[in-house]
Amino acid sequence: xxxxxxxxxxxxxxxxxxxxxxxxxxxxxxxxxxxxxxxxxxxxxxxxxxxxxxxxxxxxxxxxxxxxxxxxxxxxxxxxxxxxxxxxxxxxxxxxxxxxxxxxxxxxxxxxxxx
Numbered sequence: 001x002x003x004x005x006x007x008x009x010x011x012x013x014x015x016x017x018x019x020x021x022x023x024x025x026x027x028x029x030x031x032x033x034x035x036x037x038x039x040x041x042x043x044x045x046x047x048x049x050x051x052x053x054x055x056x057x058x059x060x061x062x063x064x065x066x067x068x069x070x071x072x073x074x075x076x077x078x079x080x081x082x083x084x085x086x087x088x089x090x091x092x093x094x095x096x097x098x099x100x101x102x103x104x105x106x107x108x109x110x111x112x113x114x115x
Contacts, residue, residue, distance in 0.1 A: 001039065001071075003072070003075060005035050005039055006071055008021065008025060010065065010068050011024055012048075012055075016055045046058050046060070047060065047064060049061075
């Protein structure tokens with residue numbers, strides 16, 4: 001399972017409402033539903049009870065929720081450890097830059113044209 005799919009499942013399981021989970025993640029509701037259906041097809045069992053009048057997790061869905069939250073926490077710790085450490089050597093600009101104009105002197109970088 002990819003990270004985004006796990007995130008969508010966990011949000012749907014926490015809210016127990018696909019539209020609220022989609023709004024919290026900033027994605028369309030249809031994407032969340034399609035992802036959940038795809039996950040159910042891959043796993044071979046239903047995660048949400050489709051016969052219930054409201055959205056509820058199945059026992060397998062509750063067990064998978066614990067596993068999904070553990071995987072997300074592990075990947076979050078790994079991402080934090082891999083993040084760049086502060087500090088380091090500053091890089092100097094290698095561009096030519098522009099010297100300040102001084103009144104009464106010729107412009108830097110321009111040779112005077114001979115006649």
